[in-house]
Amino acid sequence: MASELTTESYISHHLTNLTCGKTPDGWTCNPYKVDEMGFWTFHVDSLFWSIFLGGIFVLLFKTAMSKKTNVDTPPKGLQNFVEMSIEFVEDNVQSLFGSSKNPLIAPLALTVFVWILLMNLMDLVPVDFLPVLAGHLAYAIVGEGHEWIKGPESLYFKVVPTTDPNITLGMALGVFILTIYYSITVKGPKAFIAELTLHPFGKWLIPVNFILEMVNFIAKPISLGLRLFGNLYAGEMIFILIALMLFFSSIPVGVMGFGLHLVWALFHILIVALQAFIFMALTIAYLAMAHETEEH
Amino acid sequence: MDINATLIAQAVVMIVFVAICWRYIYPPILSVMQEREKKISDGLEAAKKADDSLEEAKLAFDKELNKAKEDAAEILEKANARASKIVSDASSKADLEAEKIMASASIAVENETNKAKEELRQQMSEIIIDTTQKILGEEISKEKHEEILKKAAEEL
Numbered sequence: 001m002a003s004e005l006t007t008e009s010y011i012s013h014h015l016t017n018l019t020c021g022k023t024p025d026g027w028t029c030n031p032y033k034v035d036e037m038g039f040w041t042f043h044v045d046s047l048f049w050s051i052f053l054g055g056i057f058v059l060l061f062k063t064a065m066s067k068k069t070n071v072d073t074p075p076k077g078l079q080n081f082v083e084m085s086i087e088f089v090e091d092n093v094q095s096l097f098g099s100s101k102n103p104l105i106a107p108l109a110l111t112v113f114v115w116i117l118l119m120n121l122m123d124l125v126p127v128d129f130l131p132v133l134a135g136h137l138a139y140a141i142v143g144e145g146h147e148w149i150k151g152p153e154s155l156y157f158k159v160v161p162t163t164d165p166n167i168t169l170g171m172a173l174g175v176f177i178l179t180i181y182y183s184i185t186v187k188g189p190k191a192f193i194a195e196l197t198l199h200p201f202g203k204w205l206i207p208v209n210f211i212l213e214m215v216n217f218i219a220k221p222i223s224l225g226l227r228l229f230g231n232l233y234a235g236e237m238i239f240i241l242i243a244l245m246l247f248f249s250s251i252p253v254g255v256m257g258f259g260l261h262l263v264w265a266l267f268h269i270l271i272v273a274l275q276a277f278i279f280m281a282l283t284i285a286y287l288a289m290a291h292e293t294e295e296h
Numbered sequence: 297m298d299i300n301a302t303l304i305a306q307a308v309v310m311i312v313f314v315a316i317c318w319r320y321i322y323p324p325i326l327s328v329m330q331e332r333e334k335k336i337s338d339g340l341e342a343a344k345k346a347d348d349s350l351e352e353a354k355l356a357f358d359k360e361l362n363k364a365k366e367d368a369a370e371i372l373e374k375a376n377a378r379a380s381k382i383v384s385d386a387s388s389k390a391d392l393e394a395e396k397i398m399a400s401a402s403i404a405v406e407n408e409t410n411k412a413k414e415e416l417r418q419q420m421s422e423i424i425i426d427t428t429q430k431i432l433g434e435e436i437s438k439e440k441h442e443e444i445l446k447k448a449a450e451e452l
Contacts, residue, residue, distance in 0.1 A: 021300070021301075037300075039300055039301055040300070040301045041298070041300040041301055041302070042300070042301055042302050042305060043300070043302040046302060046306075047302060047305055047306065047309070050306060050309060051309055054309065054313045057313070057317075058313065058316055058317070058321065061317075061321045061325065062320070062321060064325075065321075065324055065325050065328065075332075082325060083325065083329055086322070086325055086326060086329065087329075090326075103318075104314075104318055106322060106326075107314065107317040107318035107321070107322035108314050108317075108318070110317060110321075110322060111310075111313050111314045111317040112310075112314075115310075115313065164302065165299065166299060166300060166302035166303040166306060167302065167303075167306045169299070169303050170302065170303040170304065170305070170306025170307040170309075170310065171306060171307070171310050173303060173304075173306075173307040174306075174307045174310040174311055174314070177307070177311075
């Protein structure tokens with residue numbers, strides 16, 4: 001495959017997930033059979049990094065506090081970082097959520113923020129590094145003559161989970177489920193249905209109200225998920241295009257590519273943190289709306 | 297880029313991680329932070345109180361010190377007064393004593409003088425009588441003798 005490496009194949013290689021799914025012949029991860037897979041298909045690479053980074057989050061915050069940590073030991077190092085994150089989240093929850101404090105909101109916001117931050121940070125790892133490493137590893141393990149791993153390049157491996165809409169929309173779905181749950185338990189089912197049907201035109205136009213409110217209601221999680229996906233996907237795309245400058249062009253363009261890569265990586269740090277923050281802030285805001293009981 | 301079961305898997309994973317964070321990670325960290333916050337504010341309050349009491353103690357100390365100084369000054373004054381009184385008493389007493397001694401001495405001197413004078417007079421009158429007797433050659437009667445003697449004594 002290396003011999004037929006073109007710009008197009010390079011880009012599409014970077015944008016394809018390692019996909020395992022159910023085909024009529026059974027479960028497989030063969031990329032040539034992706035078209036036969038139905039809904040029960042998993043992006044193994046996205047899920048792997050997502051769970052791996054979630055585990056790092058749990059480990060990071062657990063080890064920072066577990067050993068002999070009590071009130072009398074002055075915080076230092078990792079503990080300072082952890083406490084800073086928690087203070088940051090607490091501040092945001094306080095300002096967006098106000099007085100009626102649900103004990104789930106702050107941990108949810110913290111998880112979402114740190115987890116998405118870690119996933120976004122994977123974007124700063126050079127685009128080819130981990131995919132090539134994984135490809136060589138897989139090839140070394142399964143050896144020659146495998147059904148579809150014919151060389152190191154034949155393994156698709158996407159590293160940034162947040163460039164996969166399934167991941168971002170999955171998280172938005174989680175938030176959406178919580179929103180519905182709290183809307184029903186806090187406001188009561190009656191008030192929740194009333195909110196969806198009696199505005200903005202009153203009870204004589206219930207179907208119109210319902211359609212309008214439904215659009216409004218469903219647009220929230222979709223925009224939440226797609227915003228994160230779009231930003232990170234575009235960022236990743238630009239990294240790939242810059243990487244193309246290095247390998248598929250003349251030397252001067254390649255040198256320019258190094259500079260551009262540095263500039264874009266620096267700028268991307270901002271996007272990485274900003275998008276994680278926006279996702280967290282909107283999660284808190286949507287849940288706060290689910291807790292609001294007064295009429296509007 | 298198709299939407300598939302990854303979405304559901306990720307939603308489940310997310311709920312699991314949020315649950316872990318909610319149950320096991322967040323509360324212990326937050327409780328440590330809140331406890332520390334409370335401890336620090338308590339400590340600051342205690343420090344403020346200690347400062348206040350130190351201030352109070354300083355004031356009390358100053359007051360005591362001033363009082364002690366005043367007392368000491370008073371005692372000193374009294375002692376001085378008493379000492380000077382003792383000295384003046386002693387000196388006046390000594391003066392008095394000296395005067396007394398002088399007076400008694402002068403009285404004694406006078407007495408002595410008088411006595412000596414008396415004796416002298418006596419002797420002189422005896423001598424004079426003797427002499428006169430011798431000159432006159434006649435014995436003056438005892439009465440006359442006494443009389444003359446008396447007269448001479450008065451004259452002297």
